[in-house]
Amino acid sequence: GQQLNQSPQSMFIQEGEDVSMNCTSSSIFNTWLWYKQDPGEGPVLLIALYKAGELTSNGRLTAQFGITRKDSFLNISASIPSDVGIYFCAGQSRGGSNSGYALNFGKGTSLLVTP
Amino acid sequence: DADVTQTPRNRITKTGKRIMLECSQTKGHDRMYWYRQDPGLGLRLIYYSFDVKDINKGEISDGYSVSRQAQAKFSLSLESAIPNQTALYFCATSDSRLTETQYFGPGTRLLVL
Numbered sequence: 064g065q066q067l068n069q070s071p072q073s074m075f076i077q078e079g080e081d082v083s084m085n086c087t088s089s090s091i092f093n094t095w096l097w098y099k100q101d102p103g104e105g106p107v108l109l110i111a112l113y114k115a116g117e118l119t120s121n122g123r124l125t126a127q128f129g130i131t132r133k134d135s136f137l138n139i140s141a142s143i144p145s146d147v148g149i150y151f152c153a154g155q156s157r158g159g160s161n162s163g164y165a166l167n168f169g170k171g172t173s174l175l176v177t178p
Numbered sequence: 179d180a181d182v183t184q185t186p187r188n189r190i191t192k193t194g195k196r197i198m199l200e201c202s203q204t205k206g207h208d209r210m211y212w213y214r215q216d217p218g219l220g221l222r223l224i225y226y227s228f229d230v231k232d233i234n235k236g237e238i239s240d241g242y243s244v245s246r247q248a249q250a251k252f253s254l255s256l257e258s259a260i261p262n263q264t265a266l267y268f269c270a271t272s273d274s275r276l277t278e279t280q281y282f283g284p285g286t287r288l289l290v291l
Contacts, residue, residue: 069220096279105182105268105282106221151220166280170220 069152069169076142077177084172085136086152094155095128095135096166101148109150110137142176149173181205182283184269190289191259199254199286201269207281208274210252212236212244215266215285224267227252228274259290 098106112128153166213221223236225244270280
């Protein structure tokens with residue numbers, strides 16, 4: 064699969080702080096997705112991005128699809144304790160190999176929020 | 179009730195044993211996937227199926243096999259389990275009309291001794 068570099072690997076912040084994480088790829092993607100995984104659960108989709116340059120918000124979350132189509136970032140504003148979890152970026156490219164519709168995941172950003 | 183269910187949720191087995199992990203979905207999706215999650219490595223695709231008669235290898239299919247018995251069921255088998263297959267396994271589904279949105283099950287934690 065295509066390699067995604069997600070950073071930072073982990074973050075330890077105080078409640079109320081803003082958070083920023085990003086993903087870069089060596090290849091172009093048609094779609095960028097951001098998932099959150101709570102302990103003991105499967106990943107849950109937060110935001111989906113379909114066009115280069117697209118900026119999308121979901122409550123306190125904002126994500127952007129990079130102009131080069133090789134990167135994306137996720138921002139969380141005014142963090143709260145329930146934001147704790149692992150955040151994954153995922154990219155998808157269409158066409159080419161049979162796995163074109165499967166997702167390529169980053170290695171995750173582990174977020175800890177202290178009250 | 180959960181839309182994507184996995185059984186068992188936890189399993190301990192010994193090297194060389196054959197085991198099967200089950201996934202069922204009530205979402206009516208046509209596409210199903212099996213992923214493996216290891217600490218620090220994110221999720222990696224094992225197998226995927228676009229329909230009952232369609233099976234495709236993913237990034238790390240060696241040592242695994244799958245069966246799509248019905249549109250709602252997709253099982254993953256380890257014919258002869260080995261310790262480095264200890265991991266968290268996730269099933270996911272998607273609708274071909276919106277392929278990007280994959281919905282994940284709660285996961286199966288497997289320990290191979």
